[in-house]
Amino acid sequence: MEIPRHWRINPQRYELIGEECPHCKIKIFPPRDVCPNCGGEAKEEYTFSGRGEVYSFTTLYDGPAGFEEMTPYTVALVKLEEGPVVTAQLTDLGSTGVEIGMPVEMVTRRIRSDGDERGMLIYGYKFRPVGFTTAK
Amino acid sequence: MSEVVIAGIGQFPVGEHWKISLRSLAARAILPAIRDAGSLKPQALYVGNFLGPMASHQSNLGTLLAQNAGLDGIESFTVEAAGASGAGAFRMGYLAVASGYVDVVLVVGVEKYTDMVGPQLEAYTTTAMDYDYEVMAGLTPAAQAGLLMQRYLHEYDAPRAAFGAFPLLAHANGAHNPNAMFRKAITPETYAKAGMATPPLNQFDISPHADGAAAVILTRSSLLPRAGIEQAVRITGSSVVIDRLAPHDRPAPLAFEAAALSVEGACRQAGILPADVDFFELSDVYSIYAALSLEAAGCAPRGEAWKMAQEGVFGLKGTLPISTMGGFKARGNPLGAAGVYQIVEAVQQLRGQAGENQISGARRALVQSLGGPASTAVTHVLERCP
Structure with missing residues (x-):
């Protein structure tokens, strides 16, 4: 199990907390120690809105260890409205076909379990089509 | 020196x-x-x-x-x-x-x-990606290539089927390489009928x-x-350049920036232009990577490598042969060993020992290995001794 490793990035997984560069003001996700834009030290937290659009996508029919039971699943590059691109699964697609440019929003879902039977469940961000409503 | x-x-x-x-x-x-x-x-x-x-x-x-x-x-x-x-x-x-x-x-x-x-073995191959921010989304190296190819088709309005030119070429060349994993040419029909892997990649777009x-x-x-002395081959250019590890962290994921810069570095050292080489051993780990590598090296305009592949430019008798002994697709992809196979195959060509795949008069080679989607690019220029 990798408890410290997953616990450490809960702020990113649960709330999309990245950074705003104090020098050039660009938004950064995931957090980095040095701003990729201006090279200054990056350290001020910034919470992303979770809104964005699909930049690209693919589907996995065979998953690597930890993801085998989830197949098939769709992974996308999502361009957040603040600028950065994140890699994340798309969820709640129903019969919706995925297209580049499709607006999506962040939701919290189970990512996988860490280890076998008694493994810790890991939750984190996925993205769903905007306008999706949960069927009751 | x-x-x-x-x-x-x-x-x-x-x-x-x-x-x-x-x-x-x-x-x-x-x-x-x-x-x-x-x-x-x-x-x-x-x-x-x-x-x-x-x-x-x-x-x-x-x-x-x-x-x-x-x-x-x-x-x-x-x-x-x-x-x-x-x-x-x-x-x-x-x-x-x-x-x-x-x-x-x-x-x-x-x-x-x-x-x-x-599945654990496949999980090990994902360790070269960003574990926290790519692997935990369930991404694999092949899916990463799927993301890039999907975007490529969108940006350049390219037909998916056109990418079959790369595995067809690789298998044709691998047929005559005794060290290749697959020594059989394939037909366009075989490519067209192959099952989807990580769309838009099909099973023939992925090296084994x-x-x-x-x-x-x-x-x-x-x-x-x-x-x-007679069979020695000179190393006249050598360059390693890195990019950001994950495509999501790059301003232009289709640019393969590190691949472009390392070709530039190796060619500058050798005092040549990429157009001056007789063949290019590139990393066709996925069909889309062959296209992106050719475009990054300046051997094809952006968004057009697939057209040139269809025209036969990269075949053994074309103006810029690639994957001359079968490439990753047909020779096989032994991961950490692949870069040395590429060098060995280029030396075979430059010594005139490439058998049926010999490029006549081959004097100078460009050889490029990629770690991940050109997260690391290693490029060498090799030349026959005068």
Whole structure:
């Protein structure tokens, strides 16, 4: 199990907390120690809105260890409205076909379990089509 | 500074070698390379390997492989850069000889992929990606290529089927390479009927992971035995450039920036332009990577490499042959060993020993290995001795 490793990035997984560069003001996700834009030290937290659009996508029919039971699943590059691109699964697609440019929003879902039977469940961000409503 | 030359080559057929261990696989490339170099005695061994510590539970390969090949008491360690590990070890060997500190270097790329089976093995190949921000989304290297290809089709309005030109070419060339994993040409129908893998990639857009080992001996031209001069190949350009690890962190993921910069660096050192080479051993790990590598190197306009591939430009009789011995798709993809196979194959061409795949009058090669989606790019220019 990798408890410290997953616990450490809960702020990113649960709330999309990245950074705003104090020098050039660009938004950064995931957090980095040095701003990729201006090279200054990056350290001020910034919470992303979770809104964005699909930049690209693919589907996995065979998953690597930890993801085998989830197949098939769709992974996308999502361009957040603040600028950065994140890699994340798309969820709640129903019969919706995925297209580049499709607006999506962040939701919290189970990512996988860490280890076998008694493994810790890991939750984190996925993205769903905007306008999706949960069927009751 | 005296020139660095490749004095000997060795390779073992790529495949699923259930009966051969990691150390023995390496020896089957090392011993022929030493013999080919007229038994020059290596003072250092640099190992290119990616999965050893995971798939074979074996680290410190430098020591293990040297010992098993009877090379006690020399300098040795491993270089790791995912799929570019072998090319990274070759770069290390080049630097060592060029520096003047080591006279004769042995470089071996070795990968023992079949020591285990199952989804855990595939998970190990994902360790070269960003674990926290890519792997935890369930992404794999092939899915990463799927993301890039989907975007490419969107930006350039390219037809998916056009990418079949790359595996067709690779399989045609692999048919005549005794060291290739697949030695059979395929038809356009075979490609069209292949099952979807990570869309838009189908199963023929993905090179097969397998076992393999290839080795070279490097030295300075002034130290070559008289008999070895004729077949020596010069290293005239060498460059390693990195990009941001994950495509999501790059401003232009289709640009393969590191691949472009390392071609530029290696060609500048050699005093040539990319257009001056006779062939290009690139990393067709996925069909889309062949296209992106050609475009990054300036060998094709952005968004058009697939058109040129369809026109036959990159075949053995075209103006810029690629993957001349089958490339990753047909020779097979022994991960950390692949970079050394590419060098060995380029040397075969430059010596005129490529058999039915010989490019007539081949004098100069561009060889490029990629770690991940050009997260690391290692490029060399090799030239026949005048």
